Amino acid sequence: MDDGVCGDWQCSGDTKQHACFDQGDALRVLRNKVTKKLQAVPNVKSASVDPEKGSAVVVTADGKELSPKAVWEAVEGAGYQPTELKGPAGTFKTKPTK
Numbered sequence: 001m002d003d004g005v006c007g008d009w010q011c012s013g014d015t016k017q018h019a020c021f022d023q024g025d026a027l028r029v030l031r032n033k034v035t036k037k038l039q040a041v042p043n044v045k046s047a048s049v050d051p052e053k054g055s056a057v058v059v060t061a062d063g064k065e066l067s068p069k070a071v072w073e074a075v076e077g078a079g080y081q082p083t084e085l086k087g088p089a090g091t092f093k094t095k096p097t098k
Contacts, residue, residue, distance in 0.1 A: 030080075037074040041066065068096035 031049045034056060038047035043064035049056040060066055068089045075082045076095075085092040 030078075033078040034075060034080065037078040038071070041070045041074050043067075067098060068092060069098055072096055 030051045034049045035047055038044060038049070038056065038058050041047075041058070043061050043066055045059045045061045047056065047058040058066070058071070066087070068085055068087060072082050072085055072092065072095050082095075083093070085096065089096065089098070
């Protein structure tokens with residue numbers, strides 16, 4: 001297994017965003033912590049994390065957009081440091097400002 005987990009999440013318009021974060025806990029704990037935090041992000045309709053596959057899927061509420069900063073902070077709030085985020089707003093290697 002590698003050092004990190006990368007995830008992608010589905011946004012309106014079938015646009016995928018990707019987030020990478022260091023894996024520090026057991027896979028089950030990782031999945032539960034990150035899923036709970038992602039589901040709490042405004043405009044998220046649903047979120048799921050599959051650390052075995054290294055993916056997370058976040059579906060936005062219809063007609064809504066996700067804040068890259070809020071998604072980044074959700075991963076941080078789960079206790080992990082994001083290393084990359086890709087989506088409609090761009091690619092981020094540091095915390096986005098919006």
